[in-house]
Amino acid sequence: MKPWQKLLRWFDREGRKLPWRGTRDPYRILVSEIMLQQTQVSRVIDFYRAWMKRFPTWNALAKASNAEIIHSWAGLGYNRRGLALRDIAKHVVHDGVPKSREAWLALKGIGPYTADALATFSLHERRWPIDTNLRRVGGRLWLGKPYPQPVDDERIRKYSASFIQHSPRFYDLPQAAFDLATSICTKTPACSMCPMKDDCLAAPKFLSGKVKTPKQMVKKSIERIHHGKKFPDRIYRGRILKAVRERSAGIDIDRLGQIVDDAFDNKQDMVWLEQMVQRLVQDHLVSRSKQRVTLPR
Ligand code: SF4
Structure with missing residues (x-):
């Protein structure tokens, strides 16, 4: 059995x-991809x-x-994603649905990964959309690297081409790899349970027990924290937006401080609050x- 057949057989089970699976509708695929950025599937x-x-449609959005x-969008976080999605919908209604990966990529708010995902799942092009999950699976399978990095993407892409080449369900293979990445091929993979263990170059390394798990695989982004505050600005921004969202007539800025932070100090923190607003x-x-x-109206 070919490696891709093993992966699909596992995926079907x-x-x-x-x-958002089992559709080629670009609207449904795009909504899911934008929501999944920095947010867990569950x-x-x-x-x-x-x-x-x-x-339900580009038009409605x-x-x-x-x-x-x-x-x-309330509760999902990173609210600009919602506005970006609406702006893409306006573009599609005006100019039509993009017909190629490059046309998707030309739209503001669509990066290389999302364009690849749309090309794969909607246009049914043979691609391997590389995010951290597909980098991890691809880099382990084909390069034998226990913890592949973005510099490996070009090689992963090259090997993925021959992996998906002969499969009639090539568009399901990245979905299968996503699921493998989140259930078996995790940070510390369970190779003995993996359907790909006989084909994977990294499996012998993991199974030997000699691979050390790095403490921090992805560098934490440095978040801005105002002097003396418990949380990064991102959290207070979310609270400001929530306070405004919950009051249909809005709220005066001098009342916002206490709502977003119990320890708000009018003298020390007002400039910070003004900047966040x-x-x-x-x-x-x-x-x-x-x-x-x-x-905003
Ligand atoms: S054998 Fe191990 S390292 Fe390779 S794909 Fe499966 S879980 Fe990941």
């Missing part, structure tokens, strides 16, 4: 049944279902106001008129 499932009910998007205004997530902060 063990793969996750996710609501959290995305309910949001995805609710979103598809509220905005393109007509949504900023305020509607911010309400619907200003950044939210620049991101079109809130509007400001004098002291009043509201959702």
